[in-house]
Amino acid sequence: MQDDMKILIAVSSKEYSKPTLRVGMMISKAFHCSTTIVDVGEKISGFNTKDIGLAHEQMASWDFNRPGVDVLEWAFQYLADHAYIKPKMIEAGFPKNTLVDTGGHRSEVYLQGTVCDDVQLILRNGDIVAELRDEVREGHYDLTIIGGSKKRRMAHDLIQYIDSSIFVVNQLDLEIKYRILLAVDDSAGTEKAVAMGARVANAFGIEVDILTVSKKDNFGEGYKQAAENAGKVLESAGIQYEQLFRVGEPASVIKKEAGDNHIIIMGRSSQNPLMKFIKGSKPLKVMEDCSCPVLIVK
Amino acid sequence: MLGFSQQSLTNFLFWVTQKKWFLITMVIGFFLSLFPTPSGLTLEGYRIIIIVITALIMIITEPIPLPAIAIYIIVFQVVLGINDADGIAHSFMNDAVFFIMGSLMLSVAIIKQGWDKRIALGIITLTGHKTKNIVFGFTAISAILSSFIGEHTVAALMLPIGMTLIRYTSPDKEKVRGLSAVLLFSIAYGALIGSIGTPSGGGRNVIMMSYFQEAGLSISYLEWMIKVYPLVFIQIPIVSWILLKSFVPEYKHLDTGVRKLVVQVAKSPEMTGRNTIAALIFLMVFLGWVFLSETLGLGTIALFGVFLYLVAGYVKWEDLSKNTHWGVILLFGATISLGSNIKETGAALWLAEQIVNLFGNIMYSFPFVMDGIIILMTTTLANVLSSSATVAVLGPITLNLGENAMHLGLVTAIASAFGYFTAVAAPACTIVYSSGLVGAKDFLKVGWKVGFVSIVLLIIYANTYWRIIN
Numbered sequence: 001m002q003d004d005m006k007i008l009i010a011v012s013s014k015e016y017s018k019p020t021l022r023v024g025m026m027i028s029k030a031f032h033c034s035t036t037i038v039d040v041g042e043k044i045s046g047f048n049t050k051d052i053g054l055a056h057e058q059m060a061s062w063d064f065n066r067p068g069v070d071v072l073e074w075a076f077q078y079l080a081d082h083a084y085i086k087p088k089m090i091e092a093g094f095p096k097n098t099l100v101d102t103g104g105h106r107s108e109v110y111l112q113g114t115v116c117d118d119v120q121l122i123l124r125n126g127d128i129v130a131e132l133r134d135e136v137r138e139g140h141y142d143l144t145i146i147g148g149s150k151k152r153r154m155a156h157d158l159i160q161y162i163d164s165s166i167f168v169v170n171q172l173d174l175e176i177k178y179r180i181l182l183a184v185d186d187s188a189g190t191e192k193a194v195a196m197g198a199r200v201a202n203a204f205g206i207e208v209d210i211l212t213v214s215k216k217d218n219f220g221e222g223y224k225q226a227a228e229n230a231g232k233v234l235e236s237a238g239i240q241y242e243q244l245f246r247v248g249e250p251a252s253v254i255k256k257e258a259g260d261n262h263i264i265i266m267g268r269s270s271q272n273p274l275m276k277f278i279k280g281s282k283p284l285k286v287m288e289d290c291s292c293p294v295l296i297v298k
Numbered sequence: 299m300l301g302f303s304q305q306s307l308t309n310f311l312f313w314v315t316q317k318k319w320f321l322i323t324m325v326i327g328f329f330l331s332l333f334p335t336p337s338g339l340t341l342e343g344y345r346i347i348i349i350v351i352t353a354l355i356m357i358i359t360e361p362i363p364l365p366a367i368a369i370y371i372i373v374f375q376v377v378l379g380i381n382d383a384d385g386i387a388h389s390f391m392n393d394a395v396f397f398i399m400g401s402l403m404l405s406v407a408i409i410k411q412g413w414d415k416r417i418a419l420g421i422i423t424l425t426g427h428k429t430k431n432i433v434f435g436f437t438a439i440s441a442i443l444s445s446f447i448g449e450h451t452v453a454a455l456m457l458p459i460g461m462t463l464i465r466y467t468s469p470d471k472e473k474v475r476g477l478s479a480v481l482l483f484s485i486a487y488g489a490l491i492g493s494i495g496t497p498s499g500g501g502r503n504v505i506m507m508s509y510f511q512e513a514g515l516s517i518s519y520l521e522w523m524i525k526v527y528p529l530v531f532i533q534i535p536i537v538s539w540i541l542l543k544s545f546v547p548e549y550k551h552l553d554t555g556v557r558k559l560v561v562q563v564a565k566s567p568e569m570t571g572r573n574t575i576a577a578l579i580f581l582m583v584f585l586g587w588v589f590l591s592e593t594l595g596l597g598t599i600a601l602f603g604v605f606l607y608l609v610a611g612y613v614k615w616e617d618l619s620k621n622t623h624w625g626v627i628l629l630f631g632a633t634i635s636l637g638s639n640i641k642e643t644g645a646a647l648w649l650a651e652q653i654v655n656l657f658g659n660i661m662y663s664f665p666f667v668m669d670g671i672i673i674l675m676t677t678t679l680a681n682v683l684s685s686s687a688t689v690a691v692l693g694p695i696t697l698n699l700g701e702n703a704m705h706l707g708l709v710t711a712i713a714s715a716f717g718y719f720t721a722v723a724a725p726a727c728t729i730v731y732s733s734g735l736v737g738a739k740d741f742l743k744v745g746w747k748v749g750f751v752s753i754v755l756l757i758i759y760a761n762t763y764w765r766i767i768n
Binding site (some may be wrong): 044045046047048049050051052053054055056057058059061062064066067070127129130133157159161272273274277 | 304307308312315316360363364374402405406409412414450453454455457458459461462465560616621622623625626632684722725732733734
């Protein structure tokens with residue numbers, strides 16, 4: 001992960017997205033990230049797009065917000081309450097009039113941030129995976145933060161098709177003292193996951209458990225090497241860690257070790273995309289099975 | 299793998315995921331084309347049925363943009379030899395398409411005139427402060443307006459009025475959930491029940507008019523109103539009553555809401571000469587529809603109204619162009635072309651025969667059975683498809699189900715307005731749903747009641763009143 005990291009925080013409503021926004025902005029503050037908060041509203045049938053557009057214009061003429069603007073307004077208020085945006089922006093209030101329609105059911109507004117130069121609020125409508133994928137591609141984001149979904153297909157699609165690391169907040173409780181569960185193996189994705197794990201551990205002062213899981217009783221050279229390298233990286237960064245070696249089915253072992261007080265960090269699967277499409281992958285199983293926060297590093 | 303990178307494979311898989319319904323549809327179409335042509339059906343007839351099935355699946359699932367489905371319909375009708383290129387082009391454009399184009403542009407022009415404030419004041423003056431009277435007033439005004447200017451225009455005009463009353467009654471949404479539902483549904487369902495009242499109430503009515511003409515039948519604008527408008531008046535109080543029983547409003551009087559609404563409306567500019575002329579232009583269009591539609595066509599008159607608004611400078615072409623859904627017009631043209639060619643190839647008659655064979659003599663044992671079957675088919679399709687597309691595709695089939703084609707056609711057109719069941723069934727429903735004040739489940743909760751009552755009413759109405767006036 002580079003220094004000028006860009007993060008995308010996907011929110012959906014003030015009722016359910018507060019933990020996501022809270023954690024997202026904590027990460028933004030810790031890494032001084034350029035930050036975008038996006039709300040993806042429901043897909044509108046092609047038959048009704050213009051009718052809805054006209055109705056929303058009418059609503060605006062009576063001083064009503066169109067759907068989704070209230071979510072951005074809530075996000076603005078959160079940023080204001082926690083001083084993530086500059087005082088002059090807070091004084092001016094939510095800049096609804098500068099919410100620019102950029103086409104393709106997408107609107108955006110820029111805010112001047114305090115922890116980073118800019119904070120962007122974006123409203124999109126459509127299929128959530130397609131819209132997030134477009135946003136990540138257009139904005140070249142390094143990390144997408146989402147609340148979590150119980151739908152297997154959506155979890156799969158998010159991991160497979162979003163071109164950035166993904167942090168699924170799930171049931172993150174800030175009252176709990178979390179440890180990082182850094183899952184390592186001999187795959188190509190492990191190196192990036194270790195680097196990210198070290199950064200997160202450093203930024204938030206969290207201790208790390210390096211977990212190596214083998215399906216067989218004996219651990220291959222590649223696995224041992226991966227664990228050793230991870231230890232060296234953490235050690236050089238001055239981070240406290242423990243090495244755990246376990247035998248079993250990786251996803252279930254990771255779930256068991258994670259319990260409810262770990263943030264799981266692991267690399268993306270290096271399997272062929274077609275095989276992942278058909279059979280799924282280790283990160284996907286972990287994301288499906290675990291209720292704790294999961295960061296898949298790409 | 300064949301020189302493809304992991305990234306291009308991922309991109310391809312993403313495309314497959316997004317377009318799965320397109321691929322499934324193409325596979326279904328391919329397998330259907332392998333079957334032998336059913337007996338009694340021409341090859342062209344069988345091919346057009348395959349196009350109808352595939353197009354319907356795509357319209358419902360929308361894996362590709364609607365205009366792309368329109369292009370698919372046009373191209374495949376030519377490629378599969380259903381008609382030559384000129385024949386398809388001719389079937390693509392008729393007065394019904396002109397009407398849909400004209401009415402969509404008229405609705406933009408009307409919305410831009412800012413009549414919503416006057417409507418708000420008018421309703422409140424008529425109904426007073428009692429919630430049940432306001433609900434009745436919303437239903438009645440939405441119904442009457444939508445029979446002339448289209449349900450989506452009415453829903454767009456009325457929605458902010460309803461929302462303002464709700465907001466001024468209580469800013470806390472949780473405290474006015476019942477009130478929100480009852481007011482917003484009175485707008486959506488009022489607009490739907492009114493849209494059957496005149497031929498200009500919706501594109502589907504005009505499509506049915508064009509099928510009547512092709513079948514050598516004739517019904518004028520006024521005759522349509524005489525036959526159908528009483529049903530609108532019957533439905534208004536019944537629907538209002540069902541809404542009030544389904545969603546109990548938290549307030550019996552909306553004194554605060556009404557007072558603040560009147561204050562807000564009073565701040566808006568007075569009626570000007572410009573407003574009067576804009577209203578007169580619409581009145582001219584309406585009179586043209588009533589008295590001249592048989593010679594000039596409903597579509598031409600609607601377009602003339604648009605022409606007058608443009609000449610008078612009451613609407614900018616940029617606004618019309620931006621807010622008119624050209625893709626939907628293209629799709630309606632394509633479905634009308636499908637409907638026309640279903641008839642030309644004999645597929646409509648064959649499909650009608652299959653329905654008759656399926657239900658057997660029971661269809662003719664009682665007069666209402668046939669109506670019931672048509673209504674159920676039309677209502678089901680209209681709730682998953684656009685109502686105009688439903689009539690375009692089903693119209694040629696239902697007209698062949700019995701001897702009284704006028705009766706069957708009108709029942710089909712009216713039932714296509716019963717899009718009460720889901721938030722996406724009709725533009726008026728989608729518009730009120732987009733306010734965020736009613737949930738998707740609310741549509742099912744009340745929709746089945748209004749739908750059931752509408753179906754029963756239509757069957758009774760069609761088999762009593764129409765017999766009396768005939």
